[in-house]
Amino acid sequence: MPFTPYHFGPASWIGLLFNRYLDFLTFLIASVIIDIEPFLVIVFQLNYPLHGYLHTFLGATFTAFLLAILMNRLKPWLDNLMVIFHLKQPTNFSKIVIASICGCYSHILLDAPLYPDIHPFYPIKTNPIYGLVSSSTIYTFCAVSFLVGLILLLIKIYTIKKENI
Numbered sequence: 001m002p003f004t005p006y007h008f009g010p011a012s013w014i015g016l017l018f019n020r021y022l023d024f025l026t027f028l029i030a031s032v033i034i035d036i037e038p039f040l041v042i043v044f045q046l047n048y049p050l051h052g053y054l055h056t057f058l059g060a061t062f063t064a065f066l067l068a069i070l071m072n073r074l075k076p077w078l079d080n081l082m083v084i085f086h087l088k089q090p091t092n093f094s095k096i097v098i099a100s101i102c103g104c105y106s107h108i109l110l111d112a113p114l115y116p117d118i119h120p121f122y123p124i125k126t127n128p129i130y131g132l133v134s135s136s137t138i139y140t141f142c143a144v145s146f147l148v149g150l151i152l153l154l155i156k157i158y159t160i161k162k163e164n165i
Contacts, residue, residue: 004035007107009142012149014106015099016156022099023091025078026071030103033067034060034111051115056122060104068093068100086157110138 011031015024037054040046053059071078072093082088112120112129119125 004032004039006139006142006146007031007035007110009145009147009149010106010110011103013145013152014102016149016152019089021095022102023071023095024087024089024099025082026067026096026099027103029071030064030067030100031107033063034104034107049117051111051118053122055108055111055115055118055120057105057108057120058122060108061101064100064104065097067104068097071096071100086160087153110142113138 008028008031011028015022015027034054037052038050041048041050041052054063075091075096079088108118108120109129112118112127113131113133114135116127116130118127118130120127120129
């Protein structure tokens with residue numbers, strides 16, 4: 001994805017539908033955190049591949065576990081933030097880990113069909129996923145997913161507000 005916000009589309013509705021099994025906020029962050037790599041490459045003009053180590057399942061796994069630890073430590077503060085957005089949910093470290101891994105992996109699965117320089121199964125230096133799905137299909141899926149996620153979010157907020165009346 002050239003623009004990380006595309007990843008928020010699928011993450012929003014998946015996170016909302018499966019929030020019984022995963023931590024919603026962690027899933028959202030995990031779905032975009034992998035793009036810290038190309039961001040740093042571009043900003044600091046690094047002599048490093050745009051889609052390098054973090055855009056592999058191995059790198060994403062490492063990133064997911066670091067994110068899970070961070071999110072678990074920030075949980076008390078983040079819970080207060082989620083109340084403001086009517087998205088507080090019962091969560092635990094298992095849900096945070098699952099959300100983190102699934103979010104990071106979803107990023108790889110959305111990017112790998114688009115870019116030949118991604119090596120998702122590193123140390124294998126090929127991308128068997130490249131070209132399996134057209135870029136227009138992926139972009140359309142992400143854009144429509146964003147709308148679906150927004151609708152689900154509005155329904156959730158409306159339902160919570162109605163229950164509190």
